[in-house]
Amino acid sequence: MATLEIRDLHVSVEADNATKEILKGVDLTVKQGETHAIMGPNGSGKSTLAYSLAGHPKYTITSGSVTLDGEDVLEMTVDERARAGLFLAMQYPVEIPGVSVSNFLRTSATAVRGEAPKLRTWVKEVKETMGRLQMDPAFAERNVNEGFSGGEKKRHEILQLELLKPKVAILDETDSGLDVDALRIVSEGVNRVRETGEVGTLLITHYTRILRYIKPDFVHVFANGRIAESGGAELADKLENEGYEAYVKGGPVSGANSGGAVA
């Protein structure tokens, strides 16, 4: 059974010629089939955790360890992590001019699966998955994320999640900027993947709204660069009623969010 283990993870970022520590000792274990919601105020370091796990070069791991089934994730390049079974659905996916969605999907599926998918079954697979996410088939001929609306970008991320079938999926604020219909469609996509029981899900969100559609097994409150409290789904209800007030008083968190494209 696939397991992602994060131990005492410390991550810093260079900003304005100074090194700033953002993650201050994160411990978390995500097993296949489990869904963990990570909730926290802006600037608490949630996105930094997501991008550090994916290997974004902006973040420096200063100490701690991350393993996937015992393999050292931190030693892997970004593409190796993806091929090992990590997937990050991004909050702000970038435009890739000149690269069509269909070409991109096939290239990444080939890379992740280790061989080119058979054309006929592949076309069918993509078409059906797009259909379930209520994406127009013409979408496949557009350039990756170019001119996509917020909702289209998120559907495209979930389309990749469904096609690439990772062992661990990290969803970074997939719910932000979505209207209720889009949120439902995107959540259903995530749930289809979860129902296979083959993926561990790390759902990063600011709002409890998405948890009405995607039921977490565990809820963790993220504050000031570490997990401040963990519990079951009931912890989300508490946050819904009380907000993050109790967690942010403890330490200075404003400004911990590094800004820029990936924060």
Place this chain on the structure above:
Amino acid sequence: MAEAQNIPAGSTTTGSIAVAAESTVATRMSAPPSFDVADFPVPHGREEEWRFTPLERLRGLHDGTAVATSGAVKVAIEAPEGVTVETVGRDDSRLGKAGTPVDRVAAQAYTSFEQASVVTVAKEAVLTEPIRITVHGEGGVAYGHQVVELGAFAEAVVVIDHTGDAVLAANVDYVLGDGAKLTVVSVQDWDETAVHVGQHNALVGRDASFKSIVVTFGGDLVRLHPRVAYAGTGGEAELFGLYFTDKGQHQEHRLLVDHNTPHCKSNAAYKGALQGDGAHAVWIGDVLIQARAEGTDTYEMNRNLVLTDGARVDSVPNLEIETGEIVGAGHASATGRFDDEQLFYLMSRGIEAEEARRLVVRGFFAELVQQIGLPDVEARLLEKIEAELKASV
């Protein structure tokens, strides 16, 4: 020209990429066009038309010190039936009909060549095979002149390949009779030491169509002037270009479409990728719509993709409109970087860095390559782009 309306260039800048200030078509030339090199002062580098070009790398083509050496360039022409190929002297009346040299090096070429080749496609001949012209540099200095003339309603494809090493200044004239259709592919696949400067003049006859595909991969310095003027109404010109500028290379394309005749069309689209320290691409796109050219429809576009730091692009589209009675006129220029975020996104989907870069560049050029309409040329270009990418990583 004083009343000409100058629409400023819509350029974008990113990081270290410089975008030149606009200037009008008229002020770009320090001297009026002439066939005689003596009519042009030796450039010093601050002139509008020379300011992007490293003169010291012209190896004397610009100041009269480059003396032709024998056997520097070998030209071979392979033509199907229905085509006449001649080698003629300087006094042949068919030379220089499509345009007049606009700068000192083009005029030097016209003043210095000893023999020219003239390729003629007879009236109404429709060629099924391309005319292939190979220009191979053997080292040394050469001046040349080439004419391709199509009779009325003739149709032809010409592929000109430049390979090897040379210091070459050579002009090409394309003369299209009424209703003729000419597609020209000029490939600059020089060794990395070569210098190539030339002016390509097309004179498009009534209802004729001219399609030019300029492909520049090689050379230390390549500076070309693809130019179009119309001899009658209803003419169409499509100017496509593709360049891949590597470390230390200077590749400059200076287009001019002179809408001197009513009811003609033009469409220019050039795309370039750059990589490596000191890679420098220059694109000047001048379109002039003269007062009498009512019903003109024109669009020009330049896109650049900067793959690494240290590369520089100067992209200057410029549209001068002297009449409001036109169908359309537009231009666009954009220079973008293949940046770390794009690389991260693709790699986070399991795609290796090298493959990611290839995907982006291939995609960038594919749309343009598909418009060429000659499958074997398209395949060769895509292959060449792959090779350029492999060499870089």
